Amino acid sequence: xxxxxxxxxxxxxxxxxxxxxxxxxxxxxxxxxxxxxxxxxxxxxxxxxxxxxxxxxxxxxxxxxxxxxxxxxxxxxxxxxxxxxxxxxxxxxxxxxxxxxxxxxxxxxxxxxxxxxxxxxxxxxxxxxxxxxxxxxxxxxxxxxxxxxxxxxxxxxxxxxxxxxxxxxxxxxxxxxxxxxxxxxxxxxx
Amino acid sequence: xxxxxxxxxxxxxxxxxxxxxxxxxxxxxxxxxxxxxxxxxxxxxxxxxxxxxxxxxxxxxxxxxxxxxxxxxxxxxxxxxxxxxxxxxxxxxxxxxxxxxxxxxxxxxxxxxxxxxxxxxxxxxxxxxxxxxxxxxxxxxxxxxxxxxxxxxxxxxxxxxxxxxxxxxxxxxxxxxxxxxxxxxxxxxxxxxxxxxxxxxxxxxxxxxxxxx
Numbered sequence: 001x002x003x004x005x006x007x008x009x010x011x012x013x014x015x016x017x018x019x020x021x022x023x024x025x026x027x028x029x030x031x032x033x034x035x036x037x038x039x040x041x042x043x044x045x046x047x048x049x050x051x052x053x054x055x056x057x058x059x060x061x062x063x064x065x066x067x068x069x070x071x072x073x074x075x076x077x078x079x080x081x082x083x084x085x086x087x088x089x090x091x092x093x094x095x096x097x098x099x100x101x102x103x104x105x106x107x108x109x110x111x112x113x114x115x116x117x118x119x120x121x122x123x124x125x126x127x128x129x130x131x132x133x134x135x136x137x138x139x140x141x142x143x144x145x146x147x148x149x150x151x152x153x154x155x156x157x158x159x160x161x162x163x164x165x166x167x168x169x170x171x172x173x174x175x176x177x178x179x180x181x182x183x184x185x186x187x188x189x190x
Numbered sequence: 191x192x193x194x195x196x197x198x199x200x201x202x203x204x205x206x207x208x209x210x211x212x213x214x215x216x217x218x219x220x221x222x223x224x225x226x227x228x229x230x231x232x233x234x235x236x237x238x239x240x241x242x243x244x245x246x247x248x249x250x251x252x253x254x255x256x257x258x259x260x261x262x263x264x265x266x267x268x269x270x271x272x273x274x275x276x277x278x279x280x281x282x283x284x285x286x287x288x289x290x291x292x293x294x295x296x297x298x299x300x301x302x303x304x305x306x307x308x309x310x311x312x313x314x315x316x317x318x319x320x321x322x323x324x325x326x327x328x329x330x331x332x333x334x335x336x337x338x339x340x341x342x343x344x345x346x347x348x349x350x351x352x353x354x355x356x357x358x359x360x361x362x363x364x365x366x367x368x369x370x371x372x373x374x375x376x377x378x379x380x381x382x383x384x385x386x387x388x389x390x391x392x393x394x395x396x397x398x399x400x401x402x403x
Contacts, residue, residue: 025207033201040193063196070200072343072403074211075273088275092345096402131191133199150203157204172204183403 006119010083013118018082025073039086040066045120046090057097059128064186065093067132071179087117100188135185136178143178146171212269215338220265223331223358227365230327235369249373252295256378257363259288260386264357268335271350272342278349285356289383296379314377320370324385328355328362332389336400344401351397352390359386 017035024032043065048058068089076085133152136144149160150171161168208214231237244250267281300308314320335354344350363382372378 024201024205027204027206029201029203029205032205033197036197036201037194040197059193063191063193066193066196066200068343068403072274074207075343077269077273077276080273080276084275085273086275088345089343092274125193128191128193128196132196133191151199152202154202175203180403187402 010116010118014081014083017118018078021073021076021082022078025076036066036070039069040125041121041123042086042117043090044125045122046087046117047094048122049120050094056126056129059126060130060186061093061097062125063128063130063132064097064183065090067179067183067186068093071176071183083116083118090117096187130186132182132186135182138185139178139181143174143181146174147178150175212272212342215341216268216335219334219338220331220361223334224361224365226330227327227362230330231365231369235323235366237368238371241368244373247373249375252292252375253367253373253378253382254364256288256292257360257367257382260285261357261360261364263288264353264360267353268338268357271346271353272339272344274343274345278346285353289379292375292379292383296376299375308376311374312376312380314372314374314381316370316372317377317381320366320372320377320381321385321388323369324359324362324366324382325388326362327365328358328386328389331361332358332393334358336393339401340403343403344397347398347401348394349397350401351393351395353393354397355389355391355393356386358393359389362386362389 017038020031020035020038024035040062043062044058047061047065048055051058051061069086072089076082136147139147145164146160146166149155149163150157155163157168157171160166161171164171166174238244263281263284267278267285270276270278270281300311303311332355335358336351339350339354363386366382366385372381
């Protein structure tokens with residue numbers, strides 16, 4: 001009985017998050033924000049369980065995973081379960097993180113294939129130790145300014161293009177490349 | 191920084207995503223890579239002069255069928271290995287199928303031969319150059335495919351690099367087969383596969399570094 005309940009909860013959650021994600025990919029910012037908000041609680045629970053020896057690192061990795069999900073969202077195929085896509089990214093980021101910090105021994109038996117990422121939530125966000133916006137300062141102007149204009153000052157792509165003299169598609173490319181460069185810096189590259 | 195602030199930052203502005211992300215990377219990468227490989231083949235090696243005649247021989251089509259089937263199977267695996275969370279097992283079986291079929295055909299042919307002739311059939315006339323020329327021709331598609339994958343999200347980097355290399359090798363073999371004078375299945379089963387494996391090995395070696403995201 002309990003098992004059926006669990007499956008039903010997961011199915012409903014998958015359907016709702018998937019719809020929010022697809023609406024977001026179609027341009028609905030509010031849906032996309034709700035998607036990321038809800039997703040962050042699942043990522044936090046998923047990563048906290050697996051990083052039990054490094055509790056201070058959890059929020060950094062939640063943020064790194066969110067940025068990865070944002071940057072790679074064009075690889076989500078609507079025919080595929082969203083939970084599988086999210087879980088693969090979270091696992092990839094976790095393994096990459098542990099490898100980077102050479103703490104493979106922290107990889108306990110909890111890094112199993114099972115355990116659906118959408119099953120558990122954790123809303124207790126600690127502060128991340130790293131400030132993503134400070135990393136932004138290190139990017140070249142060609143990437144930093146379009147990101148600040150469209151993501152922080154709230155300019156539209158068109159307005160940002162007019163202000164900088166770039167084409168609209170160049171602004172979009174610069175934002176995308178800049179966010180990928182930000183992800184590289186979060187990994188500690190360069 | 192608070193995670194909620196990061197989320198507001200990420201969701202701000204135009205969050206639309208262009209569709210067909212995979213096609214928009216793989217089509218130009220493979221198209222231009224193949225074009226460059228074909229130009230290299232014509233310029234450096236030349237199309238075999240008796241190509242029309244060779245095309246009347248069934249063995250020519252066995253060879254062509256093998257390289258095309260292998261390239262198609264590797265191509266079919268690309269979306270699976272470039273996206274997070276997609277099962278890969280069947281796609282890998284499909285990639286393994288053309289070499290296995292060819293090995294069976296080659297073994298059947300060798301068993302029927304006089305033992306004294308076997309070595310000559312396997313080695314052909316060009317065994318020394320064939321693998322290296324295939325590896326050379328695979329360079330443009332290899333670079334293109336790596337570029338395509340770098341814009342996507344493979345999570346098994348070594349496997350992704352190896353499959354991408356295998357695909358570029360198979361594409362190079364398709365091009366090379368228009369030059370190559372050899373037709374015997376045992377030759378193709380040995381030296382073509384060796385040549386195709388060189389970029390695959392390079393991909394497995396460098397994938398974890400080059401494809402990281």
